Amino acid sequence: MTAVDRAVNIEGLRRLALRRMPRFVGDYLEGGAGDGGGIRSNVNAFRQYKLQPRALADVTPVDTSVELFGRKYASLFGISPVGIAGIYRRFADELLAEAARDANIPFVLSGASHATIETVARVAPDHTWYQLYGAHTPEVTDRMLGRARDAGVKVLVYTVDYPLQPRSEVVSRTGVSMATGPTIRTFPKLFLDALVHPFWTADYLRSGGMKLESWTAYAPPGSSAKQVSAYYVQNWNNAQTWRDLDRIRSLWKGPMIVKGLVHPDDALRAVQAGADAVTISNHGGNKLDCMQGALDSLAQVRAGAGKDIRVFFDGGIRRGSDLIVAKAIGADFCFTGRATIYGVAAGGLRGAKRAIDILQSDLAYTMAMIGCRTVVDITRDHVIAARP
Template sequence: MDIEKAINLDDLRLLARKRLPRIAFDFIEGGADDERCLARNREAFQRYRLVPRYLVDVSRRDQSCTLLGRTYASPFGISPTGLAGLFRPNADLMLAAEAAAANIPYLMSSASTDSIEEAAKIAPHNTWFQIYGTRNDTINDDLVRRARDAAIETLVLTVDVPVNSNRERNRRNGFTRPLKLSPAIVLEAMGHPLWVLRYLRSGGMPMMKNWAHYAPPGARAGDVADLYGTLTPAPATTWRSLERVRDLWPGKLVVKGILHHRDAALAANAGVDGIIVSNHGGRQLDGAPSPVEMLPAIKTAVGGRVELMLDSGVRRGTDVVVALCLGARAVTFGRPTLYGAAAGGRPGVRKAIEIMRREVDVVMAQIGCASLNELGTANLHDWPPGEVARRAEMLRHDGDAVLNAG
């Protein structure tokens, strides 16, 4: 099957699986521990049912979305995904270019293999920059400065990686620093000759260009990866770290990785502009709840003070619409566009976006909504009666700790 014959995002996943060696595919696909959180993310969406309304004029449908002051063509974007260049050289720039062409947000990871300066030139109005706290305040501050100097409008601080998680697929495959490739892994990789050829032609392990800036002159890709590994994660990252970023950053600031309603309230009090409710795609805490389960309480806790987004487990247009009904302004997803990049480069990324856009459009028509501002909990069958009021009352009793937190 070629890219143009892909009907859904899982078709792109299967194409990527055929074209990537197991060590690379498992890096995209895997989660933490027993990977129960991966399954939970999908199951949580599947518990909701959308109730259609008929005899409504849906001949013209508009899925445009105003997010953090900018209007995008669809209510979804591309999540930050590190080491994308391992799956296809210059994949980060492919993601940026296709996001710009589709007019959706592209959240570039600071662990990317292309640089924020390159992405900003390709997609100046669509690129956001995602950073982690590091163990070096000077580097933290410089990453913020570089985003500002590149004219990036939105900075994303990911907070849900206090320590490295137990990603067992990576450990079994030897995908650690330093790389430990067994003969069996090497032999399996040779069954994917096009990937091996691209890998060798591009010089082997790709350089983390955002971090090469902080390595000694002449540092190789492995040296830069080791530097990154010594400075991240940063378990001493706290609310003070967020406040420091807020003080330095003049643009829109988004916090990614919030799951608790009290943390959401604290983030709102700290002056962030947006929150991405996320469990890191099931890659950090295997016992974590699905973001879609936590979204209603978080929406009540922040009281409209910040714009809410959601990622983790989004694979269908139905998922996008469910999240919007529950209070998200938009969603992001990362694995599907990586599948597209791995399977077919820019056309593969374009196909992933087109598939999701078409599914959102069809779902909107099926439920009788011509625009996104018509969506709400009334469109959901499985929303328990009185649940909104019950949660709001719960949070009012929790008032001093939540709404006046900090």
């Protein structure tokens, strides 16, 4: 039995993950935007609610499955896109995809992934969704969409909440941009940090510098890992508008989700523009530190945009009860970013599976305890406001 198997909750995996990686990498994962207040808001938003169980409901067997876009998935959650995930564990994209496939939940490959869409779609052909970051050069966006389609991906997630690369105060202090790497000034400190985290460092050195393989095809031929990252940053599309959404909608024939909305009017507009679902998300607190918790945005969107649109959610989910609260407040489906990253970072494939298993078994247990046999049985009546 490994330490990962002994972890009883996501917090246990988090501690193992942070212990294995250098401080400057952990800071990047945990830092969030600004002073990190957005992450705290997301997690704390769940503490406003308590569960209200109902008695004498037959809950055998508990069924956590959810049907989405004509396919039945095993649980109420999938895995959110996390860029440059390979820095937390080499091959993290592939390992998370494999764990998602085996657990029968969706895995959303980041538009800033280390692995290519073709590689990941081969690992998990029925479970890989593709997240698009529109590129400044439209032809690059078009080629990405074409590659995702040709790789057999059915579902597109278009992220629209990042007009700029984020700023984190913790990361500014360490001086390392994950996109472009260390500078001469920061090198001595990073060197020592890497030295005391030998497993992570050996992984990193073997990878040859963690290339953004998803972008290699567009960068100038022969580009190094650092040059590909620079090309990616330079191609950031900071001029996206609703017209881009229309264009992408017309190019992608399958189900499409717009991710990163928090306002009811934006949610309605995205659906009117042809989105099959919207994901209420503040990028896990990485966008701004002064936003309300994502769960509060979810409540606001449901109240303002009505019951008829399909709403997905991510931000702050660390426990099975969080999934239930999100469902009760209005989410049709949820995603986890950091929770599953902690797992894969702590223990590779075994850790990714452990993270999924912890959330899944916690979800099933809590559903039974509140008298819900299926996900559809979870209603607003199952949560009440916590006393301040």
